[in-house]
Amino acid sequence: xxxxKRPRVPREKAQEIILxxxxxxxxxxxxxxxxxxxxxERAGMNxxxxxxQFSSKTDLILAYMTRKxxxxxxxxxxxxxxxxxxxxxxxxxxxxxxxxxxxxxxxxGCCFINxxxxxxxxxxxxxxLVCSHQKRIRDAFLERTTALGASNPCELAxxxxxxxxxxxxxxxxxxxxxxxxxxxxxxxEKVLDQAIQN
Amino acid sequence: xxxxKRPRVPREKAQEIILxxxxxxxxxxxxxxxxxxxxxERAGMNxxxxxxQFSSKTDLILAYMTRKxxxxxxxxxxxxxxxxxxxxxxxxxxxxxxxxxxxxxxxxGCCFINxxxxxxxxxxxxxxLVCSHQKRIRDAFLERTTALGASNPCELAxxxxxxxxxxxxxxxxxxxxxxxxxxxxxxxEKVLDQAIQN
DNA sequence: TAAGTTTGTTACTGAGTAGTAACAAAACGT
DNA sequence: ACGTTTTGTTACTACTCAGTAACAAACTTA
Numbered sequence: 001x002x003x004x005k006r007p008r009v010p011r012e013k014a015q016e017i018i019l020x021x022x023x024x025x026x027x028x029x030x031x032x033x034x035x036x037x038x039x040x041e042r043a044g045m046n047x048x049x050x051x052x053q054f055s056s057k058t059d060l061i062l063a064y065m066t067r068k069x070x071x072x073x074x075x076x077x078x079x080x081x082x083x084x085x086x087x088x089x090x091x092x093x094x095x096x097x098x099x100x101x102x103x104x105x106x107x108x109g110c111c112f113i114n115x116x117x118x119x120x121x122x123x124x125x126x127x128x129l130v131c132s133h134q135k136r137i138r139d140a141f142l143e144r145t146t147a148l149g150a151s152n153p154c155e156l157a158x159x160x161x162x163x164x165x166x167x168x169x170x171x172x173x174x175x176x177x178x179x180x181x182x183x184x185x186x187x188x189e190k191v192l193d194q195a196i197q198n
Numbered sequence: 199x200x201x202x203k204r205p206r207v208p209r210e211k212a213q214e215i216i217l218x219x220x221x222x223x224x225x226x227x228x229x230x231x232x233x234x235x236x237x238x239e240r241a242g243m244n245x246x247x248x249x250x251q252f253s254s255k256t257d258l259i260l261a262y263m264t265r266k267x268x269x270x271x272x273x274x275x276x277x278x279x280x281x282x283x284x285x286x287x288x289x290x291x292x293x294x295x296x297x298x299x300x301x302x303x304x305x306x307g308c309c310f311i312n313x314x315x316x317x318x319x320x321x322x323x324x325x326x327l328v329c330s331h332q333k334r335i336r337d338a339f340l341e342r343t344t345a346l347g348a349s350n351p352c353e354l355a356x357x358x359x360x361x362x363x364x365x366x367x368x369x370x371x372x373x374x375x376x377x378x379x380x381x382x383x384x385x386x387e388k389v390l391d392q393a394i395q396n
Numbered sequence: 397t398a399a400g401t402t403t404g405t406t407a408c409t410g411a412g413t414a415g416t417a418a419c420a421a422a423a424c425g426t
Numbered sequence: 427a428c429g430t431t432t433t434g435t436t437a438c439t440a441c442t443c444a445g446t447a448a449c450a451a452a453c454t455t456a
């Protein structure tokens with residue numbers, strides 16, 4: 001009998017494979033609902049390969065969130081880049097793209113809010129990441145509403161953030177069929193118009 | 199040695215004690231994070247007393263949600279009742295009261311969205327309850343925006359729903375310190391004014 | 397080729413999970 | 427008082443979880 005081969009995967013590659021599996025499962029199923037074993041199986045790897053890269057499940061969660069954070073800002077930049085130096089169109093575009101994503105079958109809302117829901121303890125490490133991310137979002141919106149020349153950039157920024165978070169939340173319940181999400185771009189347009197007027 | 203007494207609690211009373219404990223724990227800690235044993239301990243009761251009233255943990259969750267549903271409509275009615283036959287003030291009042299609650303230390307967002315986050319499976323029984331509740335909310339808003347005489351009652355209703363869900367979400371990250379939530383009543387006022395104007 | 401390092405594999409620990417069986421004690425109906 | 431129903435208590439099943447120990451196999455460097 002010939003012995004079966006045992007191909008090896010270097011740690012860099014292994015880390016990516018594991019994170020890919022973790023990302024899909026954590027986002028789709030939720031954190032508490034997904035065991036490390038489930039991630040191991042999905043990744044087609046070994047449990048020790050996970051714990052040699054990540055010291056704990058919490059560590060894995062943080063890596064997952066960091067990755068999602070990068071994705072968010074990448075999408076943000078993409079929407080912004082479609083209309084250089086035109087804040088109004090940039091903001092509308094962002095919400096149009098968001099609405100597009102939010103009506104996708106795979107969409108499961110904002111992963112940061114989702115994590116916050118599952119980890120109520122305010123001093124838990126994952127919460128700090130959520131909080132810092134939300135602050136960066138606020139700053140980004142505020143910067144755009146200021147560039148827009150809104151009469152009250154701060155209030156407008158918060159309005160947009162609420163609408164964004166509302167869109168995320170709505171997708172959780174209605175999914176592909178949300179009439180509210182389909183209206184989001186038009187709603188944002190109206191809000192922007194009013195904010196510039198006076 | 200005298201034997202310790204064993205005072206008994208009738209099932210109706212027991213059910214309420216259990217639900218009180220479940221409500222606090224489920225809402226504060228999340229569903230998956232709370233074990234039936236934890237609820238039993240919190241209620242100061244026995245495990246069998248729980249499983250004789252509720253056939254499963256899912257059953258308990260459904261009872262918890264039904265109770266929260268009642269609370270929501272009670273709060274809704276209270277806000278509405280403060281300004282009889284004045285839709286504009288009724289809506290503003292609802293958001294003012296919501297903002298008040300949302301900046302409370304104990305507030306942990308919308309329990310229905312929270313449940314949806316923890317139960318992604320769309321055919322899970324708890325999801326049906328979430329969905330039906332969202333639909334009732336939509337109808338209630340639509341009825342008020344229609345009474346208001348908005349030029350586009352449907353769009354306004356969805357705008358308000360997004361703002362409401364955004365408020366819930368925001369409280370999860372910023373809690374007591376949310377500048378966005380403090381601005382909500384003013385934001386809603388502006389949105390309403392614009393919706394009536396043309 | 398030889399020694400050291402990294403990865404794969406198996407088996408395990410200890411703790412927690414939802415849910416149940418069996419019986420004892422209390423309350424209730426008659 | 428007596429039998430029935432309801433409730434309290436203990437102990438249990440079968441399972442899942444995060445995390446680890448120990449060793450074997452593969453790769454790397456010298």
